[in-house]
Amino acid sequence: MKKVVIIGAGTGGTMMAHHLRKDLDKSNRSVTIIDERKEHYYQPGFLFLPFDQYKPEDIVKPIADLIPEGVEFINTAASRIEAEKHQVLLQNGSTLPYDILIVATGTEVAPEEIDGMAGEEWGKSVFTFYTFEGSKALRDKLRDWQGGKLVVHITEMPIKCPVAPLEFAFLADSFFKDKKMRDKVDITYVTPLSGAFTKPKATATLEYLLKEKNIRIEPDFAIESVDNEEKVIRDYGGRSVPFDLLVTVPTNKGREVVEISGLGDDLNFIPTDKGTLQSKKHPDIFVIGDATNIPTSKAGSVVHFEAEILTDNILSYIKGKEMKKEFDGHANCFIETGEGKALLIDFNYDHEPVTGTFPIAGIGPLRLLKESRFNHFGKLAFRWIYWNMLLKARPIPFVSARMNLAGKDF
Amino acid sequence: MDKLIAGKTISVTEEGFMTDFSQWDKSIAEAIAAENDISLTPRHWEVIDYIQNEFKNDIPLSIRKIGKSGVLDIKEFYQLFPMAPLKTATKIAGIPKPVSCI
Numbered sequence: 001m002k003k004v005v006i007i008g009a010g011t012g013g014t015m016m017a018h019h020l021r022k023d024l025d026k027s028n029r030s031v032t033i034i035d036e037r038k039e040h041y042y043q044p045g046f047l048f049l050p051f052d053q054y055k056p057e058d059i060v061k062p063i064a065d066l067i068p069e070g071v072e073f074i075n076t077a078a079s080r081i082e083a084e085k086h087q088v089l090l091q092n093g094s095t096l097p098y099d100i101l102i103v104a105t106g107t108e109v110a111p112e113e114i115d116g117m118a119g120e121e122w123g124k125s126v127f128t129f130y131t132f133e134g135s136k137a138l139r140d141k142l143r144d145w146q147g148g149k150l151v152v153h154i155t156e157m158p159i160k161c162p163v164a165p166l167e168f169a170f171l172a173d174s175f176f177k178d179k180k181m182r183d184k185v186d187i188t189y190v191t192p193l194s195g196a197f198t199k200p201k202a203t204a205t206l207e208y209l210l211k212e213k214n215i216r217i218e219p220d221f222a223i224e225s226v227d228n229e230e231k232v233i234r235d236y237g238g239r240s241v242p243f244d245l246l247v248t249v250p251t252n253k254g255r256e257v258v259e260i261s262g263l264g265d266d267l268n269f270i271p272t273d274k275g276t277l278q279s280k281k282h283p284d285i286f287v288i289g290d291a292t293n294i295p296t297s298k299a300g301s302v303v304h305f306e307a308e309i310l311t312d313n314i315l316s317y318i319k320g321k322e323m324k325k326e327f328d329g330h331a332n333c334f335i336e337t338g339e340g341k342a343l344l345i346d347f348n349y350d351h352e353p354v355t356g357t358f359p360i361a362g363i364g365p366l367r368l369l370k371e372s373r374f375n376h377f378g379k380l381a382f383r384w385i386y387w388n389m390l391l392k393a394r395p396i397p398f399v400s401a402r403m404n405l406a407g408k409d410f
Numbered sequence: 411m412d413k414l415i416a417g418k419t420i421s422v423t424e425e426g427f428m429t430d431f432s433q434w435d436k437s438i439a440e441a442i443a444a445e446n447d448i449s450l451t452p453r454h455w456e457v458i459d460y461i462q463n464e465f466k467n468d469i470p471l472s473i474r475k476i477g478k479s480g481v482l483d484i485k486e487f488y489q490l491f492p493m494a495p496l497k498t499a500t501k502i503a504g505i506p507k508p509v510s511c512i
Contacts, residue, residue, distance in 0.1 A: 156474060192473075194494065220494040222473055222484070236488040237495075266475060 002029045002318055005088055005098040007078045007257070009035035009063045011043075011391070012289035012303040013104035017071045018393035019311040024318075026070075032096065033067060034088070036077035040066055042386055043160075044300065044379075046135040047167055047336065050142055051175045058383070060132070066391055078105075081261035083282045100284055100314060103270060105258060107160050107290040107298060109134075111250040114155055116226035126226060126246045129168060130160065138247065142175070147184030148244030153233065154191045155223055157198075158267075159252045160290055160298040163345075165189070166196060166206060167336040168247060173213040174338030190218040190233065190241055199352035202345055205369055209337055252298070254291055269293035274349070275325030277310045278317075286310060296329035296349060304390050305330045308401040330403040332358075334379035342375035344368055348403040354410055359398035361407030368408065416441040427500070427507045434504030442502045446491075450502075454490055457482060461503045471496060471508040 004020060006013045013033055020031050045059030067073045077091040087097045109130045111118040117126065129135040152169045159165075169189050176182040189196070189210060196206040196217060210217055224236045232240040254268030263270050263279070271280040272292035279285035288310055289303040296302055306327055313323040329349030336342050344366050345353035357364040366378055389396060413422045416437040421429045426442075428434060439458065443450050450458075460481045464471055473496050477484040491498040496508055 156472075194497065220497075222488075222495075224484070236484050237493055238488075266478065 002099045003097060004029060004031045004100045004102065004314075005096055006031070006033040006102040006104055007035075007081070007088065008104035008106060008291070009033050009037070009040065009067065009073065010104060010106050010289070011300050012106070012291075012307065013102070014040065014063075014066050014391050015303065015307040015393050016102050016104065016288060016310065018068050018391070019307055020314070021068045021070050022393065023311055023315060030072070031070070032072045032074060034074045034076065034078050034090065034096070035063060036075065036091065038063060038075065041132050042383055044386075045383065046129050046132065047164055047171065049132075049135040050129050050138040050168075051171055052139060052143070056132070056136060061387065068392075078257050079260070081257065081263060081285075083261065083263065083285060086284060098284070100286065100317070102310075102314075103258070103263075103279075103285060103287045103291050104289055105255040105291045107252040107254055107269075109250040110253045111248075113251040113253075114223055114226060116228055117155075117248065117250060119226060119228040121226070121228045121231070121246075125231065125244060126228075126248065128248055128250055129164075130249055130252075141245070145245060147176075147181050148186070149242055150185055150187045150245045150247065151233065151241055151243035152187065152189050153221075153223070153246060153248040154193075155249060155251050156192055158269075158298060159249050161300075161333070162198065162297055163333055163335045165191075165247075165249050166210075169215050170209065170213060170338040171336055173215060177339075187213075187215045188218055188241060188243075189215055190221045190223075192220065192222050194219050199347065201355075202353040202369060205343070206335075209371075213338070252290075258291065265293055273325070274329065275327055276313050276323045277306055277327060278313070278323070283317075286314065294327075294329070297331040297333070299331055299333055300386070300390070301332040302330065304396075305332075305401040307393065326402065328402050330401065332399070334375060334382065336376065336379060337371050340376050341371045341373055342379050343371055344375045344378065346403060346408070351403065351405070351408075351410070354408050356408035358407060359404070361404070423507070425507065428504040429506070431504050438504065439502050446498050446502070448491065448498070448502070451490075453482075454502075457487070457490060457499060458503045461499055462505065465500075465503070465505040471500065 006016055017033050039060050040063045042059040045054045048054040078088050079091045080089040087095050127138040129138050152165050154165050176185045195203040197203045221235045225234050232242045234240045254264050258264040258268045270287045272287040272294050274294040277286055288306050290298040309327045316323045332346045334342050334344055347353040356368040358366045358368050412419050420433050487495045
């Protein structure tokens with residue numbers, strides 16, 4: 001009997017529970033998933049909630065409803081992973097031994113990392129949409145905000161869904177245009193990167209869009225503090241940017257249990273083999289999604305692709321066979337650009353996003369790195385796909401785990 | 411692409427990061443620093459040494475790591491290499507652009 005324990009019932013953990021229930025021999029396995037939360041959020045919805053495009057109830061479901069039959073769900077926190085003893089200590093006092101551990105604990109925001117960020121103005125003029133509560137609070141703020149200086153800000157990399165703050169800036173432009181108050185809002189995009197994005201071709205396209213929408217970019221900004229009295233953010237180089245409304249993405253860190261267990265790096269991300277997704281230190285620990293330190297985006301699409309590969313690798317590991325090193329860093333992200341349009345990017349460790357057609361080479365129907373209405377409908381349809389296909393580990397037609405080179409204009 | 415730095419032909423990326431560390435020497439570092447309006451002091455050299463060592467040991471570089479390195483704090487890093495210190499310092503040190511940004 002092989003005991004598989006999954007920590008975290010978010011996107012990655014839930015997908016793995018479905019995969020393993022399907023693919024592991026029923027008579028010879030037990031799968032347990034641990035999470036202290038009761039609710040599962042559709043996180044891409046946090047982007048739409050502030051603009052009243054989604055309602056809170058559209059983006060939440062009980063975790064218990066999403067875990068497949070035959071998998072045990074323990075609704076408590078994992079307080080420590082004892083890797084040397086191959087067991088997990090739970091907050092409810094019990095100890096869970098494992099043959100294989102899958103860590104799917106994700107990331108969380110840590111505003112306390114920056115002096116003054118979690119200060120007096122937090123929730124008044126300083127917000128983040130990276131949590132459900134934060135996103136809802138921002139919605140309430142935007143409903144009757146009278147305008148002024150809106151600053152959309154990234155604290156430091158890496159962050160979950162690196163395009164989300166850009167999308168927020170684009171959607172804000174659209175939102176204020178619809179409210180006939182765009183002339184009362186000055187939008188600045190402040191980033192620690194040297195440009196709008198990390199890869200050259202996508203950066204060029206996105207910077208063109210920022211310009212077109214009259215959004216100023218302040219690059220290479222390494223924030224030192226938030227001044228709650230003067231309402232400015234300051235960087236180590238002495239620059240400062242004033243705000244009336246600061247929408248920030250705080251430092252993203254792995255969960256505390258990773259730190260307590262001594263498994264993480266300086267941001268609590270777990271050193272992981274970028275091909276096999278096995279922990280670099282402990283062969284019986286595997287890591288999926290935002291919890292890893294692998295050099296690709298922290299995004300749901302990445303988790304989906306990783307889950308297929310990780311399942312194969314775990315099956316090989318159980319049989320004592322060599323694992324196929326094959327995760328290629330594949331990421332696929334819709335980028336909302338406002339006014340009912342979106343871009344789509346598809347990339348991996350080796351290939352940056354370029355123009356082309358997706359998922360069927362030469363046909364599409366989606367267009368890569370070009371704005372289109374159809375892409376926007378793709379993003380909206382994605383919510384249904386997430387709940388009904390992705391989480392349940394059903395394959396998406398034409399979309400393979402490894403990135404397809406065909407249909408791309410290299 | 412090739413670029414003439416301190417009288418030598420050096421292979422660099424479009425952004426000016428050296429692609430072959432074996433071509434690096436102190437005169438090249440000084441020339442790249444001058445292009446960025448920096449004249450190198452002994453303190454600069456300590457930081458460059460530290461950065462090169464981290465790179466040789468395959469340790470990914472980030473502003474956060476440098477702040478916690480014990481070698482210098484972030485404030486001083488900015489004083490030594492203004493504007494985008496990690497980019498400028500790695501360029502002068504002759505190592506690739508850090509990939510802390512995905």
